[in-house]
Structures are given as C-alpha cells and as structure tokens.
Amino acid sequence: MKASVIVFPGSNCDRDVQVALGQSLRRQPDMVWHGEAEIPETDLIVVPGGFSYGDYLRSGAMAAQSPVMRDVVAKAKKGVPVLGICNGFQVLTECGLLPGALMRNAGLKFVCKDVHLSVEETESVFTGGYEKGQVIRIPIAHHDGNYYADDETLDRLEGDGLVAFSYCASDGGPADGSTNGANPNGSARNIAGILSDTRTVLGMMPHPERLSDPALGGNDGRVLFDHLVKALG
Amino acid sequence: MKAKVHVTLKKGVLDPQGKAVENALSALGFGGVSGVRQGKYIELELTETDPEKAQGQVEEMCRKLLANMVIEDYAIDIAEG
Numbered sequence: 281m282k283a284s285v286i287v288f289p290g291s292n293c294d295r296d297v298q299v300a301l302g303q304s305l306r307r308q309p310d311m312v313w314h315g316e317a318e319i320p321e322t323d324l325i326v327v328p329g330g331f332s333y334g335d336y337l338r339s340g341a342m343a344a345q346s347p348v349m350r351d352v353v354a355k356a357k358k359g360v361p362v363l364g365i366c367n368g369f370q371v372l373t374e375c376g377l378l379p380g381a382l383m384r385n386a387g388l389k390f391v392c393k394d395v396h397l398s399v400e401e402t403e404s405v406f407t408g409g410y411e412k413g414q415v416i417r418i419p420i421a422h423h424d425g426n427y428y429a430d431d432e433t434l435d436r437l438e439g440d441g442l443v444a445f446s447y448c449a450s451d452g453g454p455a456d457g458s459t460n461g462a463n464p465n466g467s468a469r470n471i472a473g474i475l476s477d478t479r480t481v482l483g484m485m486p487h488p489e490r491l492s493d494p495a496l497g498g499n500d501g502r503v504l505f506d507h508l509v510k511a512l513g
Numbered sequence: 514m515k516a517k518v519h520v521t522l523k524k525g526v527l528d529p530q531g532k533a534v535e536n537a538l539s540a541l542g543f544g545g546v547s548g549v550r551q552g553k554y555i556e557l558e559l560t561e562t563d564p565e566k567a568q569g570q571v572e573e574m575c576r577k578l579l580a581n582m583v584i585e586d587y588a589i590d591i592a593e594g
Contacts, residue, residue, distance in 0.1 A: 388530065428583070
C-alpha cells in the first residue's frame, strides 16, 4: 500500500503524519511538495496540519489552489481516500471536497489541548477501527476550527451519517458549550470531523498523528492509521 | 484599471471578532455602537482596459479565491487608474 502526504509552504505537521502513518504502514509514505502537478500513484492521500501560506487570506485558501491540489481533487473523484487533518480539513473545505467552512474559534483564542471525541460513524475506511459511540482523546491545536455550514447541510450531514467525530465530554456526554466546555471552538452541532458523501474523504480538526504512541501520551490516534492500512493495504 | 474589493461575512454568520471590536469600542467609551462586523478590503491593478471584462475577471477571482462563497459575500468597484 502506498500513501502520500502533501507538503505546502508552512505545513508543519507533515513529519508527524509521516511518522504515525509510517508506523502503521511499515514503510515511509511519499512526501509530495505542493508544486508537483501530479502525485505518483497512491492508495491514500493525507493533507496535514500547519499554517500553509501562513494562513494568509484564509486558512487553507491558497493551498487549495496549489497545483498539487488539482490532482488531489481529481484522484479523490476517482475514489482515492483523502484524509485532511486540521489545516488539511480547512484545505478540503476550500477546494470543495467537503462542505462547509472552518471559521475563527468562537472564543477567539488559539486552543491547544486534548479533547474528547465521540466516534459517530464507523462505516468508513478511516473510522472502521473504532466502536460506534467510542470516546477517544485526541489533541487539538487551532485558531480556526469552528465548523460552519448552513442548517440544510448540517441536517444532511447528520442524517446521512457523515459526521465522523463530535466533541463530547470525557464521559461521552454531549458537548454543551456553556456548561461543560467540551466544544472547544463553537463548531456547529459539535462537529469535529466529517466525511464526504462517498465516505472516502475525511476532514477532522483534531490531530490523530499526535496521539499514536503511548510514549507520547496515548494511542487513540493510532487506531485510525492502523485501520486505514488494514482497509486499503 | 483599478479594482477595489470588499469581502464581508454573509448575513447570519456569527462574527465573534466583530463582537470583540464592539466590546473594545464600548470599553473606550464609545456608546451607542452595535452590529460591528469585520471584513476584508483588497485592491488590485489590472492590465485589462475594458471595464466589463475587468468586472468579469475580478468576479471570477472573488468566487475562486478572494471570498469563501460558503460564508462570505463580495462587492467590486472598478475604476480607471
């Protein structure tokens, strides 16, 4: 199985993804520079976190117009799975592979901490390794993670089982912004990650690659990468 | 030709940054201020000399890059210069 990790000027989580994915894959993923017009044949594309183009204009806006993203979109349309993490999620909404937009955190602050997520949907190559309703702990680090979409889109995402992860309390209880502060950024419907209609594209704000090693505090992220390799390998 | 573009949040999209500015103005003693919303202003110089074509070009730029059509509106002003 081959995997590719896209690198933009300003991406800074590409190396963590390389390590986490490489651990599950048992080989190095290809690191693909944004200037490349074509990605070599691959079974999985990861768009990593960071500050591509310094978040200038809007987070992910210019990265979404990079030569490489044209090929990512083309390959995604052919069914190649694409995982967007944090800035990667922002890029995927900007290029239209996922609906909605990521806006400035409701509290206006950059939030960097572990959060709890409820795995809402396990019918996908990304989330199949978890149990439905499982509560996992994954770090977030973002300023613009506030997921927004109109009510019609939100209803459709929820109705069609396309919400992959939602922010929740540590006991799995629903995030209720004001009382338990489990929603760190004001995302609509507590959405932390969503799937495309085809369930072959996942965008998520939390960083699974940052919790894929017990020595670094936990393994909940590893399940995602292990399952991807199992499903696509 | 010179193009002036205003990119603003769509009505109904919450603007916590605008709210923060509103609060800061109030703290400074400016009463009676409400509904503060923050947007972006972008200036462009175009070699195109036909105003209609220039308008079309900038509209496409807005739709493709300058504005996020999910959450933002744009307004374009084209002038000689």
